Amino acid sequence: MKALLLVAHGSRRAEANAEVHRLVGAVRRRATGRFALVKVAFLEFTEPTLAEGLEACVAQGAAEVVVVPYLLSAGSHAARDIPRAVAARQKAHPEVTIRIAPHVGLAAGMADLVLAQADPQPES
Amino acid sequence: MKALLLVAHGSRRAEANAEVHRLVGAVRRRATGRFALVKVAFLEFTEPTLAEGLEACVAQGAAEVVVVPYLLSAGSHAARDIPRAVAARQKAHPEVTIRIAPHVGLAAGMADLVLAQADPQPES
Numbered sequence: 732m733k734a735l736l737l738v739a740h741g742s743r744r745a746e747a748n749a750e751v752h753r754l755v756g757a758v759r760r761r762a763t764g765r766f767a768l769v770k771v772a773f774l775e776f777t778e779p780t781l782a783e784g785l786e787a788c789v790a791q792g793a794a795e796v797v798v799v800p801y802l803l804s805a806g807s808h809a810a811r812d813i814p815r816a817v818a819a820r821q822k823a824h825p826e827v828t829i830r831i832a833p834h835v836g837l838a839a840g841m842a843d844l845v846l847a848q849a850d851p852q853p854e855s
Numbered sequence: 856m857k858a859l860l861l862v863a864h865g866s867r868r869a870e871a872n873a874e875v876h877r878l879v880g881a882v883r884r885r886a887t888g889r890f891a892l893v894k895v896a897f898l899e900f901t902e903p904t905l906a907e908g909l910e911a912c913v914a915q916g917a918a919e920v921v922v923v924p925y926l927l928s929a930g931s932h933a934a935r936d937i938p939r940a941v942a943a944r945q946k947a948h949p950e951v952t953i954r955i956a957p958h959v960g961l962a963a964g965m966a967d968l969v970l971a972q973a974d975p976q977p978e979s
Binding site: 835836838845848 | 859861863866868870871872874875884886889890921925928929957959961962964965966967968969970972
């Protein structure tokens, strides 16, 4: 069973975290047939932590977890914190495959998303 | 003439800022017929600033500038800093229409982008 774990920065502002939870709900609705489990974790300010999120995926039966850093740039979180937390949980659960996807700022579709945000096409 | 000004957070890490410049290049290549000018500005750590970016758009002849916050969440930059900087430049250039788009974290396409990042489809 495959899980997607979205890792967001986390914020002191409840509204910012609520936006992430809404996004995860949208991802979950679109994930049918691809990821049986879609969960969220945060790096700072709120919970669950990345370690907790990974444990939750394993506890719910994931054989494979894809960690998607919901980050726009290659800062220290992407370069160091996420790999470290993943390596620790990977060691604890060698039977589970944990993979870290490139952060979303590197997504091939980002340029089109920016353009659509600037200039929304009328819905037809 | 319409301009798109992508406003990124900015980083102490040169590689993170370089990623943003590459993204702006990709947006520019796709903007043909929609935005004659595509530029970048940063909120912290590097330049040009948002005020400088807006001035550059005006100096190059933009009659309309769409500011796209390249931010994932509704933090103080999106809520306060960007609107303040835009309001100041709008006052200085009443003949130019400056509009702030919702930050990219709110983009309708974000859930699909996250899924694609987690589970890339083979290119066909």
